Amino acid sequence: MSQAERNKAQILSGYRVLDCTVAMAGPFAAQRMGDLGADVVKIEPVEGEWQRRMAAGGGDGRKINASFLSLNRNKRSVAINLKSAEGQAVLHRMVEDADVFMQNYRPHVAKRLAVDYDTLKAINPKLIYVSVSGYGTDGPYAARPGQDLLLQALSGAMYSTGVAGGPPQPSGQYVVDATTAYAAFEGALAALLHRERTGEGQLVEVNMLDAAIAFQMQELSVFTIDGKPQERTAEPHANVYIRAPYGVYETQDGYVALAFPPLAKLGELFDEPLFSSMNDEVDCFEKRDLIHRLVMQHSRKRKSAELIEAMLALGLWAGPVNDFARTVEDPQVKFNGSFVEYEHHTEGRLKTPGFPIRFSKTPSTVDRGAPLVGEHSREVLGAAGFGEEEIARMISEGVIGAP
Missing domain, CATH: 3.40.50.10540 (Crotonobetainyl-coa:carnitine coa-transferase; domain 1)
Structure with a gap:
């Protein structure tokens, strides 16, 4: 043409x-x-x-x-x-x-x-x-x-x-x-x-x-409809209205992004029994700092690529944390x-x-x-x-x- x-x-x-x-x-x-x-x-x-x-x-x-x-x-x-x-x-x-x-x-x-x-x-x-x-x-x-x-x-x-x-x-x-x-x-x-x-x-x-x-349709609606204020925690959390773990976690060689996995599955991956005793819809809001620290304890022992592969195999929502140099060369971006x-x-x-x-x-x-x-x-x-x-x-x- x-x-x-x-x-x-x-x-x-x-x-x-x-x-x-x-x-x-x-x-x-x-x-x-x-x-x-x-x-x-x-x-x-x-x-x-x-x-x-x-x-x-x-x-x-x-x-x-x-x-x-x-x-x-x-x-x-x-x-x-x-x-x-x-x-x-x-x-x-x-x-x-x-x-x-x-x-x-x-x-x-x-x-x-x-x-x-x-x-x-x-x-x-x-x-x-x-x-x-x-x-x-x-x-x-x-x-x-x-x-x-x-x-x-x-x-x-x-x-x-x-x-x-x-x-x-x-x-x-x-x-x-x-x-x-x-x-x-x-x-x-x-x-x-x-x-x-x-x-x-x-x-x-x-x-x-x-x-x-x-x-900010969702965040502001949680405030205007449910009256929930923006309660930030001591540990970094990617959004105040989303349950933990939700954010970026350090590994041996970089970082991984992890979005609100079921704690039972995360406990299975990390061999962390405390996660299996928690309620996703209650504790994941009330104990965000504790959950963040526990995830970091385990993630720091693993390399990023290996950890992401293991998380994806369990159906967890995880992925790499790129800088611009890696984003431009990412295979999906190129595709x-x-x-x-x-x-x-x-x-x-x-x-x-x-x-x-x-x-x-x-x-x-x-x-x-x-x-x-x-x-x-x-x-x-x-x-x-x-x-x-x-x-x-x-x-x-x-x-x-x-x-």
């Missing part, structure tokens, strides 16, 4: 997304749409999104940093000065034949730039307008910075792990950003489905606080094709996590890597009806950015 045929076969082929988002949640959501074939046009300031210029994880020396590369594949870039009236007019013309518009500006910025929902709806009533914010577009926290760590903290997530008397425990991943990205992606798709049925566009609002609360590799015209051969949903007839593809600032300004604006001389003038006057 040729590239053109693959593009036509993709689920979102023929849809155009204008991506005015920055950082992670918004760009990640828009990239998901590009992975499924949508024509995603990233709208950037003429100097480019600020994240392009930051050192990603301490890595440096690239024309485009790794974070930006990971969140902006399958997009074209048009650089516009939206602080100018002419730049706003350029974007308004692009909105005329767009299907989805995505933004995550601070409160009131969209209106100031004339890209708020009411303004764009008047131009294109069928537009799906996705607004991503930290706390919502109104309310007591609306003006606060919407950053992942701050939302983990506010949402209560940091007290579901860690130890009693210890500090709140943040996640090592941008879990709120990622969850918000998927919510925005789902919201855009659902609104497009509604438009297919009714012809109506609409406003879709997603905020990080609600996303952080929603992904799944969890990572994609492609050539980038300035950064060379890249390997990044791929699209995690498989479609039998409409697979996702990587047609282009993350763009340079304004790399496609001339191409996109020419297709929107702007003449070459007009585009050249706007570039020279700083209304439009292009390489």
Whole structure:
């Protein structure tokens, strides 16, 4: 199948997304749409999104940093000065034949730039307008910075792990950003489905606080329905609402992960009679510290691979604890094709996590890597009806950015 045929076969082929988002949640959501074939046009300031210029994880020396590369594949870039009236007019013309518009500006910025929902709806009533914010577009926290760590903290997530008397425990991943990205992606798709049925566009609002609360569906429901507080224990336990043993346990040569095994079977494996006298649904909550220490006493005598094999043979839920180097080389990860590799015209051969949903007839593809600032300004604006001389003038006057 040729590239053109693959593009036509993709689920979102023929849809155009204008991506005015920055950082992670918004760009990640828009990239998901590009992975499924949508024509995603990233709208950037003429100097480019600020994240392009930051050192990603301490890595440096690239024309485009790794974070930006990971969140902006399958997009074209048009650089516009939206602080100018002419730049706003350029974007308004692009909105005329767009299907989805995505933004995550601070409160009131969209209106100031004339890209708020009411303004764009008047131009294109069928537009799906996705607004991503930290706390919502109104309310007591609306003006606060919407950053992942701050939302983990506010949402209560940091007290579901860690130890009693210890500090709140943040996640090592941008879990709120990622969850918000998927919510925005789902919201855009659902609104497009509604438009297919009714012809109506609409406003879709997603905020990080609600996303952080929603992904704790089980934990927060245990609190709101059963009234059980987050009671952390002296020994590290992976989640305060799950019975022991549940967490990571040291071995002779590393660690294993173990998830709530029946204690009788674990006692059989470790020759530990105390386990056989315990009740899984009572003692495994009330005696979490004791159970953790007992498991550690036994696990430290075994090697990881041998212990995991023995646990799996008994039907226990156990597995390896990988760092990134081992994850990338894991046989199941390789079998799944969890990572994609492609050539980038300035950064060379890249390997990044791929699209995690498989479609039998409409697979996702990587047609282009993350763009340079304004790399496609001339191409996109020419297709929107702007003449070459007009585009050249706007570039020279700083209304439009292009390489």
